[in-house]
């Protein structure tokens with residue numbers, strides 16, 4: 001029957017390429033000026049899921065919580081071979097910290113129902129928190145294996161992985177179900193498949209408002225999906241109080257732009273004499289021996 | 290005594306040794322607890338750690354709640370998280386700190402989720418202050434300060450409505466107290482309540498890889514950036530590090546291009562260092578790099594671009610070619626001896 005795999009993917013601002021105009025004068029980020037991208041380590045999580053599916057059979061379902069245009073990352077999942085994609089979107093999810101995010105994703109995963117493995121990126125580059133994965137695992141009351149740099153074995157019941165830790169690595173094994181967080185060194189994500197791009201590039205979204213409709217179709221019914229499922233608070237039977245801003249215990253109190261603290265600086269002449277004098281001074285001050 | 294004034298630290302033991310970051314956190318907790326008028330307490334898990342835990346007292350820890358069980362010798366998520374949750378519920382501290390290590394970042398979110406409380410990752414500074422939400426003033430709130438958006442901004446995060454406030458803190462960021470061996474810690478044994486069924490992870494193998502370099506402990510670091518990434522400059526930087534009794538560091542692109550190992554990387558996503566002397570060779574001084582070295586006591590910057598941002602941070606600025614300047618330094622040092 002194969003494995004049921006779920007991958008959580010996030011659309012993030014491209015913080016690695018923050019240009020001048022992305023920062024406002026008051027030091028806050030002008031999100032609108034930042035291009036959005038597929039969170040890099042989520043691509044690794046997707047790749048890992050696709051490779052497991054190729055090995056064991058089964059299906060890959062991708063879930064993203066975000067504004068309507070987060071549908072773009074879900075399309076990218078379809079271009080690479082995902083079987084089914086779900087967008088969790090509702091104004092009431094806005095302003096979520098990691099606790100509220102993991103709550104919403106947990107509710108969505110419960111609606112999907114069956115799963116053996118959940119794969120997340122280790123961390124998202126907008127917050128670099130690495131918290132959402134473990135928090136989903138806790139809320140689903142399942143095991144977690146974090147910071148995975150390689151999958152060494154997988155069968156119908158269990159998975160064995162390599163975890164990179166500070167002073168080396170460990171090989172650990174878990175039965176299903178389990179949640180994994182995947183690092184950027186785990187694999188080389190495949191590019192989009194040109195044929196799939198043609199198939200999916202113009203698909204639309206379909207609102208699935210209620211929690212009991214037929215919209216979750218098991219993906220082994222090889223029907224080509226012609227839509228991205230969109231679920232709101234009701235569709236995943238979430239408690240609105242635990243979603244978005246109201247479900248987020250952490251608040252941003254202050255944002256400061258980073259300013260270079262100027263220090264007393266001395267120009268040292270780039271000459272034999274200038275450098276020799278500096279070295280001499282450092283020896284005198286016992287900074288070097 | 291009000292337990293909310295206490296600051297609890299999660300003690301990370303790797304291979305039966307208390308990790309340095311835990312001592313740094315006890316030291317930070319000591320400063321916070323003094324401000325709050327509370328005490329530092331710790332939660333430790335493992336097996337046969339009694340002797341190791343004594344050192345916590347020297348850094349200011351009053352009590353350590355220690356769960357000793359053979360099954361906890363090696364870290365696994367569910368048993369560790371469940372135990373920590375139980376200890377927090379029992380002792381009700383106002384603040385809980387974890388190292389932002391693979392272990393801390395694995396267990397802390399699980400604990401925060403179970404307690405439905407806020408957690409801020411990768412803090413670089415912690416302060417006590419007050420926070421207002423509408424008409425309610427929350428005094429003695431933990432200000433959790435961290436870089437965000439790839440280091441482009443510094444955010445202060447608070448979570449006053451959920452107790453405890455929880456944060457993970459990077460290794461090497463908090464200054465360690467000097468050890469005071471006259472201070473002792475009381476070790477309070479806690480029973481292990483974890484069921485065999487909760488041991489869901491089977492640890493098959495643990496491979497220790499000796500680190501090639503120990504940047505954190507180095508008093509002198511010669512660091513190579515992209516402007517010093519050619520073989521000749523790297524060799525010179527290595528040689529200077531060697532003769533000065535220091536270590537070789539580098540910027541991230543030098544690691545990304547495969548020239549040096551990740552163990553050498555200084556910065557936000559690398560190692561945070563505070564040596565006596567940091568010699569930045571051909572490093573432009575982007576915020577993410579500065580985040581890891583700005584607290585060095587002395588900084589020498591060598592760069593051919595007089596406008597390079599690193600110069601704003603440097604105590605000694607040398608405008609010139611890396612190879613040329615390093616050559617002169619080596620020569621000057623050797624002839625001085």
Ligand SMILES: Cc1cc2nc3c(=O)[nH]c(=O)nc-3n(C[C@H](O)[C@H](O)[C@H](O)COP(=O)(O)OP(=O)(O)OC[C@H]3O[C@@H](n4cnc5c(N)ncnc54)[C@H](O)[C@@H]3O)c2cc1C
Pocket residue numbers: 015016017439440513514515516517539540541542543554555556557558559560570571572573574575576577578581591592593594597609610611612
């Ligand atoms: C989320 C995130 C995390 C990051 N984390 C880190 C991190 O932990 N550590 C880190 O270092 N970076 C990190 N970076 C990358 C960082 O933004 C910079 O790209 C990086 O620090 C630049 O490295 P560099 O100064 O060596 O190279 P460059 O920026 O290319 O600078 C090279 C410098 O060398 C000078 N130069 C060139 N040739 C010579 C010569 N012959 N002689 C003298 N000078 C010369 C040039 O004038 C220039 O100033 C991170 C980035 C992001 C987005």
Ligand SMILES: Nc1ncnc2c1ncn2[C@@H]1O[C@H](COP(=O)(O)O)[C@@H](O)[C@H]1O
Pocket residue numbers: 008009010011039041042045063064065066098101105119120121122123124125127128129130131132133
């Ligand atoms: N809004 C979201 N939608 C889907 N997945 C998410 C979302 N936020 C976080 N994740 C997942 O959780 C991982 C860790 O995110 P973070 O805790 O934000 O660093 C990411 O790599 C994603 O796999």
